[in-house]
Amino acid sequence: MPIGGGTDRKICHIHTKMLLNIVLSTFILSLAVHCRYAEGIMPRYKSVIGSAPWGMWSAWNTCSGDCTTAVQTRTRLCRGNSCPGSNQQTKKCVPFVQNEDCARCKLNTANIGYLANCNDSTKFYQCQKDINGHYTLSLMSCADCTMWDQTKLTCVRDPSRNDCNNNMGSTGAKEHVTTFGSTCQRGDLHFGVISGDSTKYMMYSYGVAIEMSCPMGTRFSITECGCTYVDTTHMIQTQLKPEMCITFETMTETSKWGFSESSVWISNHAKNWDSEHVQTSFNDCIEGRKCAYFNGQSYLSVDTLANSFHTWKKFTISLWYKPGHLGTMGLLTNGLTSNGCSSLPTVSITTTNGQLNSHVALKDRAAQLKGQVVPNEWNHVSLIKDDDSISMYVNGKIADQREIEGDLLPSQCSMMFGIGKNQAFFQGEMDKICLYKGALTEQQAIEEYVKWIRSDGYTGARF
Known part of the structure; x- marks a missing residue:
């Protein structure tokens, strides 16, 4: 059939050529049809441009927004220089049930x-x-x-x-x-x-x-x-104040030899007094806050608690810590260490591979408590001894509890932090070490964790 006005007396030769036209980095295929007529008519040309289709749609992305505005989108690529329609689609998210x-x-x-x-x-x-x-x-x-x-x-x-009434529940049907x-x-x-x-x-x-x-x-x-x-408005609880609470905020260069906190002297030790082993240092931890850094060869001690901690009858030990590795390390103890004190510990806490282990010894028996923590992050632990039970709270929730009665086992050792029994030294950071001469209630134990999150942002440090 004639193209471009030619006659039947033409002899056509069709040549296909790839013309590389860089238009928006897109290749355009052009067919040029060349006809040579017997009567010497000038050749004529006609270009036929192929259409550039859309590519496949991508998968729907993750939902974004809250329940009223949550949407997800998907996109597609244009494989030419001109594609009809939009390259993006949006739809409302399906409620989260998968x-x-x-x-x-x-x-x-x-x-x-x-x-x-x-x-x-x-x-x-x-x-x-x-x-x-x-x-x-x-x-x-x-x-x-x-x-x-x-x-x-x-x-x-x-x-x-x-x-609803002022307390819990309502008058409606359940x-x-x-x-x-x-x-x-x-x-x-x-x-x-x-x-x-x-x-x-x-x-x-x-x-x-x-x-x-x-x-x-x-x-x-x-x-x-x-x-x-839980309605606690009717509960009147006596606020238990700590005997001592070490926050490390006032630490200076001279604190490496020891310091006073809550009118109690805290000794700072190195495993060996030589050039390779230094005492616990005090570094900026979170937003300018100072905390104690234990190098795996150092520890702190409260010497006034030697041979006296067991007389407390009831106690609460609360502290924050961030381990430097996943190996076995001691957070605290008052016995069986390398400093010459061989008394069996009344209390000790160790951590290993994301698990916290607490040991509380009575005169005739002992209790072992376990709990899971977040490895390599800030964690909070409260160990509580009451009249008839021992409880351990980890990050604001009760992790373990044992019903046990009796007098605490005496120990002649100081209360030491950054070391466990059998020389299990701690490497990492510690902050807000508080000792109470009494047992916190469940609500107070949770508040002990929550109040520091509110004031010091440990949540931001952990997540």
């Missing part, structure tokens, strides 16, 4: 992840490992008259409820609950009590028992069959 969304969970100080439920403000998702080590999302409910606050990672009072001794059923879900720790509970799902944690400020109630708000 286990894959655990990656979006916001962690609290106990390393438990939470997500808001965009469809119901009284519910939230909790992300934890099951017994097989797999992450799963569990739909949880706030206590009656409360709603989930994703910024605080806890249930708070619901301002829209006007049927979901049907059935109790069976230490277990209960709420709707289609079954839960169980964990003896000695009301901040946790068991959830039974498809024949598997999973340990869960209540949001901060709530406790598991078998009668409510869920985590409920």
Whole structure:
């Protein structure tokens, strides 16, 4: 068929050429058709430009925004110099109900992840490992008259409820609950009590028992069959003041020989007094704050507690620490060290591979307590001896508890920090070492952790 007005008397030769035209870094394929006519007519040309299609759409990216504005987008590339339509699509996020969304969970100080439920403000998702080590999302409910606050990672009072009294709960109807001794059923879900720790509970799902944690400020109630708000307004607690609290804020160059804190002299030691072993130093840790740095060959001691700590009967030891490695190290002890004191320790705390181990000795028996910590990050521990029990709190939550009565084992050794029994020296940082001549309550133990987060930003240091 004639092209460009030619006649039937033409002899056509079609040549295909690749013309490299750099237009926005795009190749354009041009077909040039050249015809030679027998009657000497001038050759004519016509270019046919091929269309440049879109590439494939990318996968949808991660959701961004809160429950009301959460969106996700995907994009595509134009493989030419002109493509019709947009290179981006946006859609509203589907509510977070997939286990894959655990990656979006916001962690609290106990390393438990939470997500808001965009469809119901009284519910939230909790992300934890099951017994097989797999992450799963569990739909949880706030206590009656409360709603989930994703910024605080806890249930708070619901301002829209006007049927609630001044304490806990409401006058409204509740979901049907059935109790069976230490277990209960709420709707289609079954839960169980964990003896000695009301901040946790068991959830039974498809024949598997999973340990869960209540949001901060709530406790598991078998009668409510869920985590409920704890009203402490009626509780009048005597504020227990520490016998001594070492904050390291006033440390100077001369402090390497020792210093006074809370009218108590603190001795600063090196393992060996030579040029290779130096005492504990005091460095800037967080936003200009000072803390103690133990080099693995140094320790601090409170000599006035030698042969007297056991007379306290009840005690609380509270401190922050950040380990320099994952090996076995001693945080504190008052016995069996390399400084010539061979008495068995009344108390000692060691850390190894993300686990905290506490030892408290009575005259006729001893208690061992364990807890999990965050390796290579700031952690808080409170060890509490009461009349009939010993408890250990780690990062604001009870980690272990033992019911045990009796008198503490005497020791002639000083109370030492940065060293454990059998010469297990500590390498890392330590701050806010406080000793109480009495037992903190559960609420006070939690507050001991929370108050330092509020004032000194240790949360920011850890996450």
